[in-house]
Amino acid sequence: SACLDFLFQYTSIADNVETLALDADVQNLVKQLSDLLLYNAKKEVPKMPKPRPSEPHYDSESSAHVPRLCQDVIESLLQFTEPDRSSRWLRMCFEIDPDSEMTQIHLWQSYQATFLKYSQTHANLIAGEFIKNVSNTFTGASAQVANSKYVIKGIRPRKIAHDVDGKELVKCCWRTNPTDVPQEHISIFANESGKECGEFFSNGPKVWEHILSSHLQVPKKAPITANSDAPQPPQSTSKVAAFDFAAADPSLSYSCKWSSCPRQIPGDHNLPVGLALLARHINTHLPDSGPLAEQRRQNQHNSERVEDSVPSNRVWHRTMADERNDAAGLPLGSALVLRNIARGVRKMAHSANGAAATAAAVEEKAHPTDEDEQPPRDGEDDETAVAMPESPVPASAELMKKIFDPIREKLFFAMAHNPTLKDHLTAVLCAISNGGG
Structure with missing residues (x-):
């Protein structure tokens, strides 16, 4: 420690660095200093992202989790005749899984419940034909008898339903009471x-x-009756304008019930204003569907992808730090001495001619050295910026490379794996680079 204190003060003067480089074994010195950059470093393995849970196994007990389609989506299927209609519905709500199975009765009931409202005008398949069509729709799916139950082996319900073109549909995650959902839907479709x-x-x-x-x-809002004699105001294209928030029932409790969202209507707003704000808030839970949605998706970071890219073998080597979490101790002293040596070697090139010496003096003023500077253990030297020097002469560049090339790999390793010391090592590498090394 005392030696580093002396070297720090000594190498703060460029002329001393020249003496050190010419009269001492400076290569061995910087090697010893580089070995101290990770002195008493503690290895720290950062916590890795938790592995994503595997897809749940769907068997006959969990086969009730069939996606429930809205009426608009169901009506889009009515343009197709059977068995094409049921095949499209099956592909929208189910997927191939050789290890899964579901009872034929649950599969049949979900099909019946989906199209029951339209059965008078659009005839459904009978049970036998429907089960046979499942095997025709999914390669590998087959009707079997397992544990005294009639099952379909080889398919499972999708967690996210798709439309007829294979695009994912959007699920309503609004919390409801069991009484708000028809009982037949609870037993066939709904979760929880x-x-x-x-x-x-x-x-x-x-x-x-x-x-x-x-x-x-x-x-x-009630539709406005057109009056041909009076000029009509332009119709709003906002979907919010279609709802009459002033006519909402004040006896009801209004809050956001999307999944676990705790959002409430602010108490300082009246009901219409609060409902309008709540309506805008609900949009934050829904996928971006604006005209520039695709462009925004391409420009935003994918957090899941970033999480997956974290290397599993990352190890930090943390060295001593003070109460402010700044670098301290022998590693800091070594880094500061290495920085001083690199800056001093860079300035040696200008001693041969007056013009270059003037440039060196200007740079010296840009980076003044206080004779009363504290030892490196105090961690008070935060000079990391290095002024752009004059183009180094070849002799200086060769000397810089001769001194620092043997430890370059150590410097980069310490900078990459020691977050406590990275700013100081950045200053060292900048000084080497600016000196032609």
Whole structure:
């Protein structure tokens, strides 16, 4: 420690560095200093992201979790005739899984419940034909008898339903009471005994309208009767304008019930204003569906992808730090001496001619050295910026490389793995680079 204190003060003067480089074994000195950069370093392995849970196994006991489609999506399937309609519905709500199975009765009931409302005008398949069509739709799916139950082996319900083109639908995650959902839907479709709406819509705006009209029970404004004799004001294109927040029932409790969101209507707003703000807030839970949505998705960072890219073998080597978490001790002293040597070697090039010496003097003023500077253990030397020097002469560059090339790998390793010392080592490497090394 005392030696580092002396070397720090001694190498703060450029002429001393020249003497050191010419009359001492400076290469061995910088090697010893580089060995101290990780002195008494404590290895620290950062916590890795938790592994994502594997897909749940769907068996006959969990086969009730069938995606429930909204009426608009169901009606889009009515343009197709059977068995094409049921095949498209199956591909929207189920996927191939050789290890999964579900009972035929649950599969049949979910199909019946989906199209029951339209059965008078659009005939459904009978049970036998429907089960046979499952095998025709999914390669590898087959009707079997397992544990005295008739099951379909090889498929499972999707966690996220798709539309007919394979695009993911948007699920309504609004918390509901079991009484708000038909009992037959609870037994076939809904998760958690009806505690979540679980209905799938084609896009975010459809979910937003569904929440306001069905869950919040906000009435829509009556259509304006056109009067040919009077000029008509321009119609608003905002979906918010279609709802009459002033006509909402004040006896109801209004809050955001999307998943675990705790958002409440601010108490300092009246009901119409509070509901309008709540309606805008609900949009924050829904996928971006604006005209520039795709461009925004391309420009934003994918947090999941960043999390996956963290290397599993990352190890920090943390050295001594003071109460402010700044570098201290022998590693700091070594880094500061290395920085002084690199700066001093760079200035040696200008001693041969007056013009270059003037440039060196200017640089010396730009980086003054206080004779009363504290020893490196105090961690008070935070000079990391290095002024751009004059172009170094070849002799200086050769000397810089001769001194620092053998320890370059150590410097980069310490900078990459010792976060406590990285700023000081950055200053060292900048000084080496600016000196032609």
